[in-house]
Amino acid sequence: MQEAGRAAGLIDIQPQAGETKEQAVDRKVMAYLQSILDGQQNVLSLGPLSYALRSVYGGEVLERAFPVVVQRVEAARPAVPPLPQQQPGTPQPEPDSPTPQP
Numbered sequence: 006m007q008e009a010g011r012a013a014g015l016i017d018i019q020p021q022a023g024e025t026k027e028q029a030v031d032r033k034v035m036a037y038l039q040s041i042l043d044g045q046q047n048v049l050s051l052g053p054l055s056y057a058l059r060s061v062y063g064g065e066v067l068e069r070a071f072p073v074v075v076q077r078v079e080a081a082r083p084a085v086p087p088l089p090q091q092q093p094g095t096p097q098p099e100p101d102s103p104t105p106q107p
Contacts, residue, residue, distance in 0.1 A: 006051075006054065009049050009050075010049070013046070013049050014033060014036075014037060014038050015030075015033055015034065018030050018033045018088075042077065042094060054103065
């Protein structure tokens with residue numbers, strides 16, 4: 006876990022001039038989250054540890070974030086060509102039927 010934190014740049018965070026340690030941690034975490042949203046980093050997988058952390062520290066769903074997340078996901082998806090429209094009254098193709106055996 007420590008190696009994953011180090012790879013994400015979340016270990017040994019040093020405050021910048023005029024910044025508290027807490028502000029420095031906040032800055033690094035927010036930068037890491039932004040890099041995930043920008044597709045520059047992968048999400049740090051916590052596996053089963055996430056359940057233990059959530060039970061100790063709780064969790065929160067930010068409802069106001071849903072529209073932004075949906076917008077970004079839709080923007081990141083590749084365009085899918087539309088399916089051809091079938092004219093009304095056009096007969097449907099018959100499914101392949103097995104060839105009768107003698």
